Amino acid sequence: MRKIFYLILLISIVVASSCKKTSTVNPNNGTDGGNTTVDAPSKQGTTLDLIRDSVFLYAKEAYYWNDGLPTYASFKPRTYTGTDDLDALSNEVDAISQIVKNPATGEAYEYYANARGHAKYSFIDEGDVSAELNGVKGDFGFAPLYNGINDLRVKYVYPGSPADIAGIKRGYQIVSINGRNNISYDAGSGGSGANVNFVINAYAYSSNITMTLKKPDGTTFDVNMTTASYTANPVLKYQVYDLGNNKKVGYIVFNSFTSNANAKPKLDEAFTYFSSQGITDLVVDLRYNGGGYVSTAEYLSNMIVPASKDGSVMYYTYFNTTLISGNAKILKNQVRRDATSGQLYNYSQFDYSVEGNKVDFSKANVPVNLNLSNIFFIVTSSTASASELTINNLKGALPSAVKLIGSTSYGKPVGFFDIDINKYQMYIPEFETKNSLQQGGYYAGMTPGTPDYPGVNDDDDVTRDFGDPTEVLLAHALNYVKNGTFNVPGQQIQSLSNSRTMSIEQENEAAIQLDKGKFRGMIYNKPLKLKK
Template identity: 25%
Template sequence: MKNSLKYLSLFLLFALPLSFFTACSEDEELVKTKEKTEEETEPTDTGIDSETLMVNNFIEDTMSIYYFWNEEMPDINPEKQEDSEEYFNQLLKSPDDRWSFITDDYEALINYFSGIQKSTGYSLMPMYLNATSNQVIAFIEYVHRDTPAEEAGLKRGDMIYKIDGEIIDDQNYSDLLSRDIFEATLGELDANNEITEVSTVNIEAIETNLHPVIESTVIDTLGQKIGYLAYSSFVANYDTALVNAFSEFKNAGVTDLIFDLRYNGGGAVSTATLLGDMIVPPGNSGNTFIERVFNNFLTNEFKRDPTFSTDDLKIKFEENGFNLGLDKLYVLTTASTASASEMIIYGLEPYMDVIQIGTTTHGKYYASTTFSDQKNHNWAIQPIILRSINATNSIDYSKGLDPDHELSDYFYLFPYQLGDPRELFMAKAISVITGEPFIYEDEMSGLKSANIRLEQAQKFKKNLYPKRSRMWVEPSELLKLKK
């Protein structure tokens, strides 16, 4: 491991400088910083320019120590790699690692993790018009508050079938649906699966804060007070909004909680921990929510510290004044439910009955953190550095979490708004909670045999939103390894 001891001293979680995750240490003995000169961009005797070599060395030094699969990385000479992004991707363990990534825009990455994005403010599910057509239609899954989409009057269930007057298909969907300024043509499907134009709206994506609490409400039905929370991303900047929602649930005396994570690709582990504290049944303070497993090199280095304890690797529940005092949790899931969203399910399962309604989740049980060297370049890498296990170590890492009640997300056929008791998943959850018949049972029987190419729709969505399915560990969490 080239320079491993040098760089380990930057990271050691027992004396970790917080600045490392936003910029490399300024210690001259550990990181030799240089004034950038014109000569630095000139080709070196290795055949690549000095700046590329600097980035490549940063990648190698960091990955060789912190990458979860560091012992399985191929032996590639960084001095011969002209493309830093390609070099980084070649180091990743395939097919296990589908999540580590590199960027040449550190500031944009940090904004993304803070919930700041250039966005229209809606989430789309592109799908084929029918079983044989190559035409694609895009349904709105949800709309964030205070965004261009909300201002344009768009809502869940609206269908976009043209962008700038051009019909969407499986070749142009990514380009058309990713535009920043455009005219969207909305349509409706008739009984013959023909599209009728409804209206057009002009939209411009802006840099905005995307509030992850999409909907929060309490439903009083059949003697049950059911709290409902639709949540799109685990963003620590909005933890106060989560606490406020749980405060309202507690004051309302909710008897059941439906946590809608269908469209949530993960986020900050610290926020998942906060949620765990507010959901886990009382009396579990001090019990393990999640245990973190690092690579052998780091683990052995931790053990060399005489004050190290295996408890340092565990995230434990803490008492929370907004805990709801429930013994069951109802979670709504799809294949888009990933990372921190899955952590809520498997982290709480040893302590309460977690009833999962929907489809199998994404299957990501790993977390990353940000490494950068802002003094020398604007590149940053986000490698997987740890695996999460629950208190009973009962996770099958080869697949996602399977539902207790299987239900596909046919929201475009039942276009009620999130939190409405008539919305498909909400109706199913209410049925499971109350024991009353599922109001769409007959319709579901007919849909199960229909070929609507939902698997391909998930591929469209993944291509449209490549940054989703991420879970990251914040520096403050790693610092907690040293009590």
């Protein structure tokens, strides 16, 4: 009989003592363990040396494409440097990410045109993601987006945040920041200009900001904000539209797959309301949702599917052959404590087989059962990972019902569990998912309006607030339910061919640059089975 333990991947016990950066240490202090036989490095060196070794050695075991990585001697982990230790480790992770090529494109699986040379998926941090995905924020509570070269807008505001308290709404135009009026988009390919860097530093890396904003009615007002801690509600908005003829559309803006403890009560509230209103169709707005916890993606998927799908396959998970065959040696140093029993376990003990990680739909723990004619997902280049997992899960279960509205999503069919190395947490792709129809591999993203993803391809309309029925992307969904077509009669659609002052490539690049530090991924924080 298999025992099941909860893999709480973002809350780890301390298994290593800290050392001064200049000290000489043995790897058995909690980096890679010093006992691997995989092209083993010297056991002597500074703490940074040993951490750099560990980054590479863990990748050699756990990275989804590990069979394409070179030897330790060829890669030379200790040669990677930076402005500080974290920068040096980030440069090493970036280098690892660019090695293995996708035969379909000739580029690395982690190649990212908007940030050439940097990993599209992998990263290393000091616990920042852990706080973000558990719903704890310490910022201003808003994010900007360029709607044009000279048009910087507020794209969302978290309820209860400093921005919300200051009266800022999605769609407001940012006229000036910290007294500077010239905040127009000036970035070139692959890098930020002075204006963009100024905007990023002001809202993402400062503790105080002053802004002048313009409302839709043309009036302006000034705000002065200080960062503050608050618990982020990932559900930014939900409501129901009665379109007549027994057609009711539920609309929900879900901005992050935070932990179940944070997200579940908010989702329950929204979907219970949808059920009470008897909705016939659903719009899930994921346009800025970069992903998060796999368990929350599963919960949302279970909320949406009908009871008839209970017990059927939701998705399959695939790990590399090293993990499946049980040949990962240093993963035994990744020790965790089960949240329920208190028992210790380590990553090398798990069953990484496909059958052992098949996930079925389950309606047992969700409060509603909806029978929906259409499920629309609003997506953009900022829609990533756990968001795409949710879409793919439902595409497999309800292929004729799922439709996409917006622009091409980020493209991340892979996910990770965290690896603790000294005071750092490393996230590298360790698994890939496919739905019940074995569909996956969307590395180039999901493009609405194509044979694979029926719907309509159109641009984000950041000039209007969430839920405004005239907002372009939402209007497409409402019109489809009402009239059977995405085109909205009598409404000027902000199409991809209109006279925008930014190209689609510029818009995507600007969105990525302004999302500095925003998490994109899916983290395996759910029960895994121990090997027999």
